[in-house]
Amino acid sequence: MSGDSAIDRTIAKAKNYFQADARQCSVALWGDSVLYGGYDLGESRLDEPPADALRRLRPRWKVTDHSSNGASATYFSDDFLRSELPERVQLIQYGHNDQILELPYEERMREMIEHAQAKKRSLIITGLSNVERTDKEIGYHAMARRLAQQHHVWFADFGNVEFHDGDTFDGRHPRPAYSLRLVQRIVQTLDQVAPECASS
Structure with missing residues (x-):
């Protein structure tokens, strides 16, 4: 599925729910090596x-850009929770390393979501990108979607971005074309969160 139709419409009411200054076009990226x-x-x-x-x-x-190799919601949530989150939009992409190490992803994600909401920031969750797609990864992706729905925040759905064999270097890390498609999904979501920031 392509275009903004892949952005979860069940949480579209998040659009202006936790909006900061409508003229401010700033976003923070929190994620692992994929981001x-x-x-x-x-x-x-x-x-x-x-x-x-x-x-x-x-x-x-x-x-x-707060992303880094090997990052996870479990081990990097403290950095998020200590931050004043000055950017209008916060995007969280964690999950791959949490599922590999079987870490308490849902609990940490919920803490970060609640912190962002307390700061009245717009929040985007991406879920897990379409890499190895084990049953456990599919479960963590579903968990991310459920958290977005429960808290009425944006879900950019990395798991629904077009994916082909050979799109990763090693079964996990995106090659340039796939990485760009993931970014385009972020762009589609940001254009809905803050349409006034969309012009080039």
Whole structure:
């Protein structure tokens, strides 16, 4: 499925629910190597990481990149919870490493969601991208969707982005074309969260 139809309509009412200054076009990215653009066991990074691709596609947005290789909701939630979250939109992409290590993903995600809502920030959750897609990964992705629905925040649905064999370096880390499609899903969601920030 392509276009904004893939953005979860059941939570579309989140659009203006926790909105900061309507003229402020700023977004913070919190995620793992998929959002960082890392691969080759963290030794390499895409020539155009997702944060840079987002800046190119939507230059009005000020992008703060908190993503890093190996990150997880469990081990990086403290950084999120300590932050004043100055950006209008907070995007959370964690999940892959939580499911690998069987960490308490749902509890930590819920804490971050509640913190963002207390700060009156718009929040986007992406779920897990379409990599190895084990039963456990599918379960964690469903958990992310459920959290978004329960808390009425945006769900960008990385799991529903077009995916082909060979789209990753190693079964997990996106090659440039797939990484760009994931960023385009972020763009589609941001355009709905803040349409006034969409112009190039």
